Amino acid sequence: MKLDYILDHMPDEIRRQTTHKIFFPGESIVRKGEEARHVYLITRGTIRVSNEFASGQRFTFGTLDVPDLIGDLEVLAGQKLYSASTEVSTQCEVIAMRSETFLQWMRIDNDFALAVAQLLAAKMYPTSNEAGRVKFLPSLNRLQTYLLKRLGDIDTDLFILHTSRQQIADDIGTSVKTVNRGVVKLKDEGLITLLHGKITMNKAQQVAMKNSLIDE
Structure with missing residues (x-):
């Protein structure tokens, strides 16, 4: 109504x-x-x-x-x-x-x-x-799921997440320390890039991120 x-x-x-x-x-x-x-x-x-x-x-x-x-x-x-x-x-x-x-x-x-x-x-x-x-997903999977949810159906060459690490932690039910560890791991795996501290994903990384969850 x-x-x-x-x-x-x-x-x-x-x-x-x-x-x-x-x-x-x-x-x-x-x-x-x-x-x-x-x-x-x-x-x-x-x-x-x-x-x-x-x-x-x-x-x-x-x-x-x-x-x-x-x-x-x-x-x-x-x-x-x-x-x-x-x-x-x-x-x-x-x-x-x-x-x-x-x-x-x-x-x-x-x-x-x-x-x-x-x-x-x-x-x-x-x-x-x-x-x-x-709630029962490993913290890294929760972070990946969260990033893909924020990406949604957006068609962009460069996705930039304008969200603080504290808010990400609150949204996925974990600590800022755990989020930071996950960000570093995803960056090392080439799934994200950091631009002035903000999480970004180019087209290739967006596809790779989706495929990484499917493979798991």
């Missing part, structure tokens, strides 16, 4: 109980372990979702954008604490509401309840389908 439809059909009694908030890149909307008192409807921007562990490592396992919800899973599951942290990637706008307001909206608006179910399914399916498999 599209955002415009959701907002146009929001009951007035629910609208009066919501507030509009703006977040900037790097800010957190919720953090793992905080009380799940609010639900947020994203109306603009992109947000990274990550899990932090006692070891200090952080694993970014998904992204949210319009019209995703934050906190819906916890509230519907009856959990008192947020299960993951969210960090704003691009300037973000949300409609914030108390958890009680969110549940009230679902009870009185069947279309909204269906939209929430569909959004939850869309979020949970890729996590169920991919996260477990990637």
Whole structure:
């Protein structure tokens, strides 16, 4: 369901109980372990979702954008604490509401309840389908898979990854030290090149990277 439809059909009694908030890149909307008192409807921007562990490592396992919800899973599951942290990637706008307001909206608006179910399914399916498999791949394979995912269907003679090593580590669930070791190994194998510290792949390296994973 599209955002415009959701907002146009929001009951007035629910609208009066919501507030509009703006977040900037790097800010957190919720953090793992905080009380799940609010639900947020994203109306603009992109947000990274990550899990932090006692070891200090952080694993970014998904992204949210319009019209995703934050906190819906916890509230519907009856959990008192947020299960993951969210960090704003691009300037973000949300409609914030108390958890009680969110549940009230679902009870009185069947279309909204269906939209929430569909959004939850869309979020949970890729996590169920991919996260477990990637988690148990060796760290070097995870790095290669990540680079190919970032490359996607881009047709370019020179792919340049403008992402910090820390963010790569967060995205694949490992440490910066491990990422750096993997980068060195891939460079030594001729699968990538470093340009001012940034990972690059020319056409031949892109093909070789794909083939190296197929061969394994």
